Every structure is written in C-alpha cells, then in structure tokens.
Amino acid sequence: MKKRIPVVAVFDVGKTNKKLFLFDEHYRIVYEKSARFIETTDEDGDPCENLESLRLSVFDSLHQIFRKSEFDIKAINFTAYGASFVLIDEEGHPLAPLYNYLKAYPESLMQELHRQYGGAEEFSLSTASPILGSLNSGLQLYRLKRQRPELFEKLKCALHLPQYLSFLLSGQLYSDQTSIGCHTALWNFRDSDYHRWVKETGVEDKLAPIVKGDEVFDANFPGSTFKIGCGLHDSSSALIPYLTNFHEPFVLISTGTWCISLNPFNTQALTQAELQQDCLLYLSYNGNRVKASRLFAGQVHDVQGKRIADHFQVTTARYRNLDIDWTIIKELETTAISSELDAFAKLDLNQFPSYRHAYHALLLHLVKAQVRATDLVMTKGETTRIFVDGGFSKNAIYMNLLAREYPEIEVYAASMAQATAVGAALVIHAHWNTLPVPNDLIELRFFRA
Secondary structure: OOOOEEEEEEEEEOOOOEEEEEEOOOOOEEEEEEEOOOOEEOOOOOEEEOHHHHHHHHHHHHHHHHOOOOEEEEEEEEEEOOOOEEEEOOOOOEOOOEOOOOOOOOHHHHHHHHHHOOHHHHHHHHHOOOOOHHHOHHHHHHHHHHHOHHHHHHOOEEEEHHHHHHHHHHOOOOEEHHHHOOOOOOEEOOOOEEOHHHHHOOOHHHEOOEEOOOOEEEOOOOOOOOEEEOOEEHHHHHHHHHHHHOOOOEEEEEEOOOEEEEEOOOOOOOOHHHHHOOEEEEEOOOOOEEEEEEEOHHHHHHHHHHHHHHHHOOOHHHHOOOOOOHHHHHHHOOOOOOOOOOOHHHOOHHHOOOHHHHHHHHHHHHHHHHHHHHHOOOOOOOOOEEEEEEHHHHOHHHHHHHHHHOOOOEEEEEEOOOHHHHHHHHOOHHHOOOOOOOOOOOEEEEEOO
16 A cells, blocks of 8 residues: 655635645645635625635535545644634634725724824834734724624634634634734734733733744544644745744845835834834744835836836736846936835836836836835844845846845845745644755745845
8 A cells, every 4th residue: 555645734825815735744745726715795895705615615625635545634734814803702603704904994993092002103113013904903803892892792702814724623712923913903012912902902802822833733623633733924924934944144025016025133123214114023933023124016016017018019028037238227327216116107218218228227216115125124234145035036137136236145036836835834844744844945046246
C-alpha cells in the first residue's frame, strides 16, 4: 500500500477568492481548490460576505480532502482578511451578517467615542489606528452596542473571521493577536492591553481570551488526531515566512493595490506625523509590534498605466515586461520628480515622445512616493535588506529604481507562491511537520544600486 503524504491544510479566505491548499512537509502545494461566492446583503441592503456559503464550503472541502486516501491531514489552519467580526450566540450560531468593512460608519457615533476618550488624535495614537470607519473593526462592536443594544445583549462572543473558522472545527473560542492588532482600534499599544473604551463599554466581555498565533487545539470530531490552528490575519501571516528565514533587520514591501511597507524590527510608538501619513502598527503572531505604512500605489499604477496606453494607442501589455532604459531615466530627471502619489496624474502626456518615456516617468514618480512611505517605517542604519513581493517585484523598472534609491541596503525581488497560506502553515510547523523548516522557501533576485 502506498504511503500517505503528511500534509497541512490551510484555508486562505480573501474578499474575492477563497482558497484551500494542502502543503507537504517540504511546503510544496500538493492540492489546491478555489471558490468564489456571490455576496449577500445585510439588513441595510449593503453588500456583505455570504457567511453560510463560507461555512458550508469549509465542511464540504474537508469532506473532499478526507476522502483522498493519498493524504494524511496532520493539521488545519486559517488565514483571512481583517476588520471582520462574526457575532455568535450561546449556541455558536451567527446572530447577524458579517458586516462589510467598507460599510459607511455613522460620523456622530465615531465622534462620540473619540470625544469620550481624549479626542480623535489621542484615540488614534493610543490604538495605533488611523481613523478608518468600519475598517476599525472594534467600532463595529461599539455601533452594535449603541444602535442595537438588544442584539448586543444576546451576543455571546465576537470572533474575527479567522478565529470563527477555527471555532467551526475546534469548538474553542479564542482571539489571536494578529487579528486584534490590525487597525481595529481595540488595542492600546502603549499599555499592551485592550483600550479603556473596550473595558468600560462592556465590549471586552464579548471578546474571547487572547492566544498567540502559533496556538493549536484538538479537533472537535470524535477519533480525530489532527490539530486546529487559531487562525491569522492575512497581512501578518504573509510576513511569517520572512521572519522565519531572515533574522537580520529587514523591511518587506508587500505590493498589490495597496503597497504596505512592514518593518517587524521597528517597535517604536507611532507619532502623530506618522499617523497623518497613513502609518499604523500591527501585532505579529508572537505579539511583537510591526510598524507599517500604506501607499495606494498599485491602484495608481493601473489607472495611470491605462491612461498612457489609451493616449499612445497601445495595450498595457506593451510595457508590462519593459526593461529599464537608463538613457530615458536621465532625460526625465532633468526636471524635478515629485514624491506626491498623485503627481503623475496631473502631467500632460503630450510632453512625452513615446509610451516608453511616459511609463518610465510614471515609475519614477511611484518609486519616489514609495521611498517616502517606506522611509516612515525604516530604521536608519539598522535595516540591511528590503524585500519586495507581489506585482511590483516583477517590474524591472520599479525594482532597479528602488535599488538605486537605497544604495546602502540590499534590495531583492522576492518570489513565493502563496506566502499568506505558507505563513499559516509555518506558524504551526512543530505540530504537523517532522522535517526542519526549509531555508529556500523564498526565491530572491538581487538588484544592484
């Protein structure tokens, strides 16, 4: 009889795609399944996650992989988007929809809370959270208490989405530090405890006990031997492979629609100036602070890239794999390049002789803006490496320009399949894997200054 392959199962739940991966002990993907659900609406008619479809999908997917005789499931973990609370009753059933973090938040309620706890500036500084409305997920619970007190009374526990998924399989109610520490406005980073408002409003009583991100539980199925992880916030999970493989101070620039610079070696308190420039603090899986800055650069790249393509009547594919042309860069740099993110959008494209010139100019502006954002979290004289993952890591112009901006630091394009899911597998490595953690998980390409 063929020997069964020991694997860990990871559910990676994004806003759009819900994925299940099986990793073997070498962290190779041996099985993959993807699903998408049609959104439903909450009581106000606002779009929200179809929680029942998601719940059923988890159990259906598990039934499928348990029937696959070639795999031996040793553990299961979850990673999911943040700013998402599942509100459950005494029986563990959802009491309300999974409200969308883009749902409009009542300005009067927010001002009321800020006013009671030192004003907006003090509130944001202590919670290390820019004012983001429903994206500050703790405020969703404040809204529930103030606007629907009868529902708040029935609430047994509010679980962030990764911990709800874990609860479905373990029956255990816990909160994890990565979900609490992602712009929730729940955590007082000065005191390393829940903020005073959470305690005084009774919200703390509706939150589960806190565990570290590497905690595991027994499965809630008779006769089962596999372990269940407590689940992780996706941005924090994606950082874990880098923390596992690299111990010298580094900054990770995770690029996509948002480009987020994460510095797990900068644990300094947030300043007002940093907060006003869209900086925040996360908590890592082991409870350490991670200073981060955000830049909407991926969105700007796509919008302005299309503007260039339309103007020069080419497709965006024409410059997707362009190599850097230093002659064009020198020409463009005879005029000042702004570090403001919207600067390129104000330029008249008629000033450029070709789409190549225009695209190089766009990347010059974006990299200047990126450096400005990344410098906010950089620890000068300590950071030895910058890793760039995601879309911009494959852009030769972006990577070369970024390396030139940091001549004293090693700049790498990092390539890794499914870093978020791998992070959720790595964090519980000791509970399912008999081999040492591989040191070649991340493929690196060095760019010279």
